[in-house]
Amino acid sequence: MTSYHISVLLNESLESLNIRPSGFYIDCTLGEAGHSIEILKKLNKEGLLLSIDQDNEAIQFVTQKYERNLEQSSWILRQGNFASLKKVLVGIDRKPDGILMDLGISSRQLALEGRGFSYQNETDPLDMRMDDELKVLATDLLNVLSEKQLTKLFYEYGEERYAPRIAKAIKASTNGIKTVGDLTSLIYKVVPATARRGDSHHPARRGFQALRIAVNDELGALKQGLEESFELLNSQGRLVVITFHSLEDRIVKTYFKSLGTQVKLLVEGQPPTEEEVKLNKRAHSAKLRVIEKI
Numbered sequence: 001m002t003s004y005h006i007s008v009l010l011n012e013s014l015e016s017l018n019i020r021p022s023g024f025y026i027d028c029t030l031g032e033a034g035h036s037i038e039i040l041k042k043l044n045k046e047g048l049l050l051s052i053d054q055d056n057e058a059i060q061f062v063t064q065k066y067e068r069n070l071e072q073s074s075w076i077l078r079q080g081n082f083a084s085l086k087k088v089l090v091g092i093d094r095k096p097d098g099i100l101m102d103l104g105i106s107s108r109q110l111a112l113e114g115r116g117f118s119y120q121n122e123t124d125p126l127d128m129r130m131d132d133e134l135k136v137l138a139t140d141l142l143n144v145l146s147e148k149q150l151t152k153l154f155y156e157y158g159e160e161r162y163a164p165r166i167a168k169a170i171k172a173s174t175n176g177i178k179t180v181g182d183l184t185s186l187i188y189k190v191v192p193a194t195a196r197r198g199d200s201h202h203p204a205r206r207g208f209q210a211l212r213i214a215v216n217d218e219l220g221a222l223k224q225g226l227e228e229s230f231e232l233l234n235s236q237g238r239l240v241v242i243t244f245h246s247l248e249d250r251i252v253k254t255y256f257k258s259l260g261t262q263v264k265l266l267v268e269g270q271p272p273t274e275e276e277v278k279l280n281k282r283a284h285s286a287k288l289r290v291i292e293k294i
Contacts, residue, residue, distance in 0.1 A: 007034030122181030158210030
């Protein structure tokens with residue numbers, strides 16, 4: 001069973017959770033269970049770990065890979081979005097001592113074909129749903145939104161400086177934008193060659209980020225998830241969040257500061273070490289923020 005994902009800021013996030021062996025902890029983004037399995041190792045029989053993910057493929061992958069570990073009553077997997085954490089917790093009569101939110105997209109999701117998350121899989125449909133029960137696909141947004149609305153989407157969610165050009169080209173497309181290759185080809189034509197040379201990242205990166213955020217309402221889910229997590233936390237419980245781009249990091253930073261004297265700010269935007277970035281390039285933009293509920 002192939003694993004793709006390398007957990008970012010693993011040691012730092014585990015240390016920040018301040019795990020007690022008999023405590024109750026929630027991993028809000030299961031992925032390939034990189035963080036979860038290390039949390040589980042620190043728990044005794046009285047401890048409890050709840051790991052959730054809105055992507056059913058992640059749940060199935062971890063269920064198969066860690067079948068023996070899941071036989072322990074101390075580890076529970078559930079499909080769900082951390083924006084509805086209270087609903088996910090139904091039936092568990094304990095207050096969490098620590099909650100971890102890793103906001104990065106899983107390398108497994110990028111690697112698997114058919115999802116449309118990666119600009120490398122050119123024949124993939126532009127789906128981009130984390131939860132396949134969602135009704136709106138990325139292609140739907142491209143077809144339904146106006147040029148003005150698409151420009152705003154690429155500006156706000158992708159911080160894309162060429163948003164007007166990309167939006168105009170999408171709406172002018174006679175054959176429509178249906179696949180990953182369709183969109184990457186269009187962006188290559190629209191973004192000036194000088195801008196492509198000066199950017200070490202793929203020119204479609206910002207556009208793909210914007211569409212993924214919009215399809216999954218990631219920023220709205222983050223705001224709701226932060227509020228529900230803090231409300232649910234035990235006294236002296238910790239909320240640990242790993243962000244990967246400025247939009248979500250700004251939301252977390254602002255929310256943590258808004259809590260004022262209700263919390264202790266323990267970690268404020270800690271980046272990964274140079275050594276970690278060398279081993280895992282996807283860690284380069286990560287930041288760790290941690291609060292403790294008073």
